[in-house]
Every structure is written in structure tokens, then in C-alpha cells.
Amino acid sequence: MAEVLYWISTFILILTLLCILGYQLILLVDLEFDYINPYDSTSRINQVVVPEFIIQGIFCFTNLIAxxxxxxxxxxxxxxxxxxxxxxxxxxxxxxxxxxxxxxEKKKRFYKVAYLIVVFVMSVISLVWTLTEDVH
Incomplete structure (x- = not known):
């Protein structure tokens, strides 16, 4: 049961990080096409930067503990x-x-998104590996 909770929390944390980074990228693209002013864009980005860092820390800590x-x-x-x-x-x-x-800033966030997708794929592979080891 603990393993199932670990995988659920891992996927939720990764998807939350991807959503936060996607939100930041949308704000930067809106700024680039002049749909939003710089003050609103930066204030909205700055509101989610620290929660992104905290969630990444929780993700690392969860993997360490598990x-x-x-x-x-x-x-x-x-x-x-x-x-x-x-x-x-x-x-x-x-x-x-x-x-x-x-x-x-856009490149930095695209690299983070690519990095998280790779971690997500590795997590799925690790989940499948764990499930197949339990069967045999």
C-alpha cells in the first residue's frame, strides 16, 4: 500500500510541476505577443516560483525516503x-x-519541462519494473 501511495504522490508532484511551468510559459508567450503587460506577467510568474521550488524539494525528499x-x-x-x-x-x-x-527565461522553462518529462517517463518505467518484479 505504501508503494502505491508513493507512486500516486510522485505522479501528482511531477504533474503539478509541469502545470506550474506550463503556466509560466503561457505567461511568457502572452508577454511576447503583447497580450499582457510586463508587470502582471512578472508578478504572476513570481507568485509560483517559490511553490515550484518547494514542490521540487518535496519530490526529491519523497524519492529519498522511499x-x-x-x-x-x-x-x-x-x-x-x-x-x-x-x-x-x-x-x-x-x-x-x-x-x-x-x-x-522561455528556454530555461522549456529545459525544465523536458527534464520533468524525462523524469516522468523514468518514473513510469520504474513503476512498471516494480510491478513486474512483484508478479514473479
């Missing part, structure tokens, strides 16, 4: 990158520089 070392080690660089951004105070979008950094 003993899924491979997924933990794969997700650790993402957590390190987030902690480095937070410690350097580079995690928030600046309203005065958002147009200059727009393509870089």
Missing part, C-alpha cells in the same frame, strides 16, 4: 539548480529586464 535512489539522483541536479537560483536571489523575474531576458 528509497528510489535513481530517480532521486536524477532529480537532484534540478533541485540544486533551484537552490542555487534562490540563494543568489536570481529566481524572481524582474519587471524592468523581462523583455531583455524573455527568450532566456
Amino acid at each position: 528509497g528510489h535512489w535513481f530517480i532521486f539522483l536524477v532529480s537532484l541536479p534540478f533541485l540544486y539548480y533551484d537552490l542555487r537560483l534562490y540563494s543568489r536571489k536570481e529566481h524572481l523575474a524582474d519587471v524592468t529586464e523581462i523583455y531583455n531576458k524573455l527568450s532566456g
